[in-house]
Amino acid sequence: MKAIYLILNQCNFDITGKCLIAEVWCPSSDLQRLQVALELGSRKAGATVPSFYTQIPTTQNRPTLNRTNQFTAGFQSIVDAYGVGTYQEVNPAIYTIITFPFLFAVMFGDVGHGLIMSLFAAWMVYNENDHQLKKETNEIWRMFFDGRYLILLMGLFSIYTGLIYNDCFSLSLAIFPSAWHVSPMIDHVWSSTDIQRDSYLSLDPNISNVFEGVYPFGIDPIWHLANNQLNFLNSFKMKLSVILGIIHMCFGVSLSVFNYMHFKKPWFVLLVFLPELLFMLSLFGYLVFLIVYKWIVYSADTSRQAPSILIHFIDMFLFTNSASNADLYHHQGTVQIVLVVIALLSVPVLLFGKPLYICYQHRTTSRTRRGGYQSLGEEAGNSVNQTDSDIESDDSNIEDDFDPADVFMKQAIHTIEYCLSCISNTASYLRLWALSLAHAQLSEVLWTMVLRQGFKRTDYTWSVALFIAFALFAVLTVAILLVMEGLSAFLHALRLHWVEFQNKFYVGVGYMFIPFSFCFLEEAEGCH
Known part of the structure; x- marks a missing residue:
């Protein structure tokens, strides 16, 4: 009442x-x-x-309504926690459904841990209509239950990346026979005695005729026996995190096109989107090209002669060429100079293009109004979208409030922020590599220091110690690797979406449409 x-x-x-x-x-x-x-x-x-x-008709900013269901509500809440989108702005929640659990799984990749997480989420999904679970007042439980579909996808994606890493509770899964075979012509042939006597055996990928094909899927399980396993996996995960990060950021920049076209700002595609994309691809897209090109051209036999990508990337900005570092391909120096010039030329376009166009548009609009006419499509309610990090107002129809210096200043801040963030955001995606390494090492420590101790003896009296060791291993796995490491990977994936991805096209300065309903009242009970 x-x-x-x-x-x-x-x-x-x-x-x-x-x-x-x-x-x-x-x-x-x-x-x-x-x-x-x-x-x-x-x-x-x-x-x-x-x-x-x-x-x-109204000139007020319209509220935003994003219709959700039980599956998409968790992903939409992640975006809304950053900021509610302006009316008809591109909604990042659609793409977050895939990118968020995937980036989480890159850091959390483990078949065993992902399976446990998936089973827990599947149990919540199966019992989602249980009234006792819905009425649970514990805040932590409510967060888990409301994000059950998000947790389910994170677990399934972790199983997939765990298969790629070939990692299950820090052990490898020999699903297929190893593709690593030592040639009989080589003196150092491993025998069963060598494997039992030596704790670690180094694999030398430069030995010829050691491979018989390629391992069908993921990392070859023989690497878990190698002393130089970390050297191989660190290089692989570090480069992979850079590739995924640059693809993710370029995708975010590309989504700004839909905002520009929908809000009738096609000139911003040429003055903002293209310079931003050219700056990103000319520098960091070229870095991805160098990584992939080196993987394809150089094999295990010629890996020692492969030049350093890092030195090439540094020489690219210095317009030099190190004599000790050979070129990856012909005319590499010329190509790098052209790419740096393109990146440098895109900066003044990004810096002055948009402000000059806004000033020209304002002058044209003012002349039209003085002539007694009003241009079509000047409804302020349809032009509240902010597609850049600067807050540009469509109140340019009010001549007294228009300040060209303010427009140039905001665009200068945006340009500087974007150019610097291309470097810092690319480095930020290295957390994919760091968290994956930390998770794998913690899992290996729990296996080596806890559960493996129960297998040292085979007599029946040692079964009690094995029982206690497994119980301790299970508790530490859930408490440290699933809860603490899972929460850490979740927060890092959240940061990658809020800072590195959404700031390329999403501002989120709108307000949510909340209809009048008795179900929203705290006193109402039994609403469905």
Whole structure:
């Protein structure tokens, strides 16, 4: 009753005093339902004046309504925690459904841990209609239960990346026979005695004729016996994290095109999007090319002659060529100079292009108004989207509020921030490598220092020690690797989406559409 009177108090009396007038927001798709509800209410109340609605023009910023279901609600809440999108702005939640659990799994890749996480989430999904679970007041449990589909995808993706890493509780899965075979012509042939006597055996990929094909999927399990396993996996994961990061950021920059086209700003595609993309691809996209090119051209036999990508990347900015570091391909120096020049030329376009266009557009609009005309499409309610990190206002129709210096200053801040963030954000994606390494090492420590101690003896009296060791291993695995490491990987994946991905196209300065409903009231119970 209080809620109803609160809404009625916000209405205005008609001049006749016989009805109330309310100005409300309503989704366009629900207008038909609104009309039916008004007619039904008038008929049940026996009102002499029928209730109806009419659409009125407005210059206010429209609220944002993102319809969700049980599956997408968790992903939408991640985006809304950063900021509610402006009206009709590109919603990152659609892409977060895939990118978030995948980046999490890159850091959390383990078949065993991902399976445990998936089973826990599957149990919550199976019992999602249980009223006791829904009414649980524990805040931590509520967060887990509301994000059950997110946890399920994170677990499934972790199983996939764990298979790529060939890592299951720090042990390898020999699903296929190893592709590593030592040639009989080589003196150092491993025997069963060597494997039992030596704790670590170094693998030399430069030995010829040691491979018989390629391991079908993931990392060859023989690497878990190698003393130089970390040298191989660190290089692989570090380069892979850079590749994934640059692809992710370029995808975010590309999404800004949809905002520009939807809000009738096609010139921003040429003045903002293309310079940003050219700057990113000319420098860091070229770095991805060097990594992939080196993987393809150089084999295990010629890996010692492979030049350093890092030195080439540094020489690229210094316009030099180290004599001790051979070129990867012909005319590499010329190509690198051209790419740096393109990146440098994109900076002034990004710095002056957008402000000059806004000033020109403002001057044209002012002349048109002085001539007694108004350009079409100047409805302020449709131009609230901010597609850049600067907050550009479409109040340029008010001549007194327009300040060209302010426009240039905001664009200069955005340009400097974008150019510097291309470097810092690329380095930030190295957390994919660091967290993956930390997770694998902690898993190996738990196996070596805890559970493996129970297998030292084979007599029956040692079974008690094995039972205790397994219980301790299980508790530490859940507490440290699943909860603490899982939360750490979740927070790092969250940061990568908020800072490195969403800031390329998403501002989130809108406000959410919250309809009047008794289900939103705290006193209401049993609403479904």
